[in-house]
Amino acid sequence: MTDRTVASLLAELPGASLVRGEGDATVASVGHDSRRVQPGGLFIAVPGFKVDGHSFLPQVANAGAGAVIVQRDRRAAWETIPPGPAVVAVDDSRVAMAQAAAWFYGHPGRELAVIGITGTDGKTTTSHFLSSILEAAGARAGRLGTVDVMIAGERGSMTSRMTTPEAPEVQRILREMVDAGCDYAIVESTSHGLALHRLDLVEYDVAVLTNVTGDHLDFHETFEAYREAKGMLFAALDTAADKGIAKCAVVNMDDPSAHYMLGRTEAASLGYGMESRDAAVLARNVHLRPDGSSFRLITPVGMAETSIAIPALFNVANALAAAAAGVALGLPLAAIARGLELCPGVPGRMERIDAGQPFTVIVDYAHTGDSVRKVLEVLREVAGGRLIIVIGAAGERDPGRRFGVGRAAAAGADFAVFTNEDPRSEDPASIVREIGRHAEGAGRVRGRDFIEVEDRRQAIAEAFARAVPGDIVLIAGKGHEQSIVYASGAQPWDDREAAREELARLGFAGS
Numbered sequence: 001m002t003d004r005t006v007a008s009l010l011a012e013l014p015g016a017s018l019v020r021g022e023g024d025a026t027v028a029s030v031g032h033d034s035r036r037v038q039p040g041g042l043f044i045a046v047p048g049f050k051v052d053g054h055s056f057l058p059q060v061a062n063a064g065a066g067a068v069i070v071q072r073d074r075r076a077a078w079e080t081i082p083p084g085p086a087v088v089a090v091d092d093s094r095v096a097m098a099q100a101a102a103w104f105y106g107h108p109g110r111e112l113a114v115i116g117i118t119g120t121d122g123k124t125t126t127s128h129f130l131s132s133i134l135e136a137a138g139a140r141a142g143r144l145g146t147v148d149v150m151i152a153g154e155r156g157s158m159t160s161r162m163t164t165p166e167a168p169e170v171q172r173i174l175r176e177m178v179d180a181g182c183d184y185a186i187v188e189s190t191s192h193g194l195a196l197h198r199l200d201l202v203e204y205d206v207a208v209l210t211n212v213t214g215d216h217l218d219f220h221e222t223f224e225a226y227r228e229a230k231g232m233l234f235a236a237l238d239t240a241a242d243k244g245i246a247k248c249a250v251v252n253m254d255d256p257s258a259h260y261m262l263g264r265t266e267a268a269s270l271g272y273g274m275e276s277r278d279a280a281v282l283a284r285n286v287h288l289r290p291d292g293s294s295f296r297l298i299t300p301v302g303m304a305e306t307s308i309a310i311p312a313l314f315n316v317a318n319a320l321a322a323a324a325a326g327v328a329l330g331l332p333l334a335a336i337a338r339g340l341e342l343c344p345g346v347p348g349r350m351e352r353i354d355a356g357q358p359f360t361v362i363v364d365y366a367h368t369g370d371s372v373r374k375v376l377e378v379l380r381e382v383a384g385g386r387l388i389i390v391i392g393a394a395g396e397r398d399p400g401r402r403f404g405v406g407r408a409a410a411a412g413a414d415f416a417v418f419t420n421e422d423p424r425s426e427d428p429a430s431i432v433r434e435i436g437r438h439a440e441g442a443g444r445v446r447g448r449d450f451i452e453v454e455d456r457r458q459a460i461a462e463a464f465a466r467a468v469p470g471d472i473v474l475i476a477g478k479g480h481e482q483s484i485v486y487a488s489g490a491q492p493w494d495d496r497e498a499a500r501e502e503l504a505r506l507g508f509a510g511s
Contacts (some may be wrong), residue, residue: 004028004104006086009042010455013096016069019078025066030104031168032097039064042104043085044097045078047071053093057081064346068265069096098167108174109203110241111143112182115325116189118230119210119252121371122318123188124212125310128346129322131399133183133196133339137331138411139142141487142177146187146365147480149173149345152180164193170202184329191229199233205326207233207265208250208321213370227257234264247319248328252321253279270300272324274317281324283316284440292381297325297337306337310345312378313394319364349477350375353499355508359385359468363495367394367421372476374414385470386414390463391477392421393435394485395428401432405477409450411476413465416450419459421477422485427482456484456493461502477500 007023012018028040031305033076034056037043040246042365043060045053045068054077067086070078071093078087090096102109115130115506117123125446130328131150134141164170170187176239177185193199212227229503237247251258262269273279283295293316294307308319319340353361364373380388389409389436393402398493409416420428421496432452439450446452453459463473483490503509 002438007086008104009067009100010088013069013090013099015219016088016090016096019066019087019089020105023086025086026068026344027104030100031286032166032189033198034060035064038061041066042069042094042100043309044069044100045071045074046093046097047074053079054078054136054360061085064374069100079501084338090200095197095200098171099169100196101171102201104136107201107203107241108171110243110306111178111186111199112174112203113206113243113245113329114185114187114202114204114240115206115208115329116175116187116204116233116234116236117321117325118189118191118194118198118208120213120368121168122158122314122321123190124365125210125315125346125349126319126321126325127186127188129239129308129319129340129343130186130325130503132343132503133322133326133331133336134186139184140180140182141184141186143171143186144170144173144178145186150183151177164188164190164198167198167200170198174202177394189230189233190405191226194232195229199236204234204246204247205240205243205245205307206250206325207261207267208238208320208325209234209252209255209258209261210321211252212256220510225249227260230257231261231264234261234267237265240276244456245329250321250324250328252317254317270324270328272317274313274320279318281327283320286313286316288313290380297323297333297340299323299333299336301327302380304333304337304415306340308340308343310343311350311373311382315350315373316348331449346480348377348481351479351496353496353503355500355503356466357464357503357506357508359464359467359473359474360463360472361499361503363475363499365477365481367405367477372405373406373412374472375476376408378475379472380412383470383472385468385472387412388415388417388463388467388471388473389413390417390419390456390459390473390475391435392419393431393433393477394421395426398423399434402434403438406435407442408440409435410444414449415463416444417459417463418450418452420454420456420484422479423487424485425487435488456495456503457498460495460498461505464506500507 027042055075061082253271253273272281282298284294484493
């Protein structure tokens with residue numbers, strides 16, 4: 001796109017008005033971070049949860065911004081902007097940010113087949129399965145998710161802790177995918193990202209639901225609001241650009257929210273499931289192993305024998321979600337089955353740490369009561385000895401997680417070490433004690449069945465010190481993440497590296 005003038009932007013912002021400046025001003029960049037404003041750039045003033053972007057309008061103008069988008073209800077703030085930038089007023093600057101970002105990057109979603117994946121659990125694993133399926137089919141694919149960004153086989157780490165970055169970053173990444181020759185884009189679509197309009201104008205063609213369990217109620221407040229936010233992905237199918245690709249809603253028919261999601265769209269539907277009679281994509285003859293599973297994949301276009309290299313029955317369900325998306329996209333069944341087999345797994349998801357120690361160490365991202373319960377159930381089936389868990393709960397997040405992980409650990413583990421996990425501005429010790437109280441409420445005894453160790457490294461060391469041959473130590477909650485967030489900011493941290501270092505202290509340094 002070459003015509004990045006304010007006038008062309010106004011044409012894509014319904015209800016916007018130019019209240020100062022000229023429409024022929026050219027926009028050189030787009031963003032909402034006042035610290036990164038470039039000369040000639042477009043700054044969107046977004047009222048945040050802690051800081052209002054309108055407070056920085058004078059600095060933005062002095063930094064040389066060429067244009068700003070402001071909310072009409074913040075008139076007192078934008079009427080004092082120093083001369084210079086063109087001023088565009090809108091009703092909702094967060095909605096306008098997504099529109100402006102799509103405009104600036106030339107609507108890249110219209111040039112890709114876009115698959116959105118939402119759900120409380122399984123989004124990342126499903127997206128990795130689907131990436132492998134697309135590659136097996138000979139397609140060039142991009143992936144935007146929790147663990148990384150992949151563009152045509154090249155992977156890079158996410159710099160943000162948000163699963164879904166803000167709209168300018170989303171649209172920039174989609175444009176990079178187009179420029180790299182990608183045919184498909186897989187976008188992990190979180191409830192936050194959908195509710196906050198970060199994913200507006202992504203132009204979805206296929207929407208996939210893994211499951212919906214209670215989470216993020218600190219933000220959504222009610223389960224109904226949480227589910228409604230996820231439903232926005234399916235509603236978006238009806239307004240997305242027509243690219244000659246049949247829109248399809250892919251849902252987990254074993255999940256109670258499946259029919260709700262189907263009710264949000266007029267698109268065709270395709271159900272998958274392990275148990276539901278309404279599922280069209282199924283797994284039969286499932287053989288579970290400690291290192292993966294094999295099964296017969298049954299679809300409307302035929303059946304094939306396949307396997308996955310990730311353990312647990314719930315990962316078979318994630319594989320079915322990816323397979324169903326492949327069927328919806330018209331991919332060959334052979335490529336779907338082969339892609340599942342070739343997927344090596346996901347960093348920080350049931351990842352084994354092997355330094356030659358006589359007990360098993362696994363790092364996993366499970367951080368909700370439901371996900372912790374599921375992982376412990378899987379490990380219980382293969383544990384030759386005791387099952388020990390290291391787990392915490394994040395601060396400034398749904399307090400229900402503390403109850404969930406405490407009760408899940410109490411029910412599924414033989415011994416638990418409750419510890420620190422992204423306390424943010426909350427007192428880490430208070431969070432840890434609260435988890436412990438929930439374990440006590442389930443009948444567990446402090447000191448006998450669990451201990452509380454605020455320092456996460458020390459907690460891992462305590463778990464290893466208690467492990468004997470045949471035991472499994474599960475380090476849960478952070479998985480792939482590379483930091484712990486305190487009130488003072490993020491500090492570097494990697495559960496996998498910490499585990500290796502603590503094993504080395506015990507004399508296990510690997511090969």
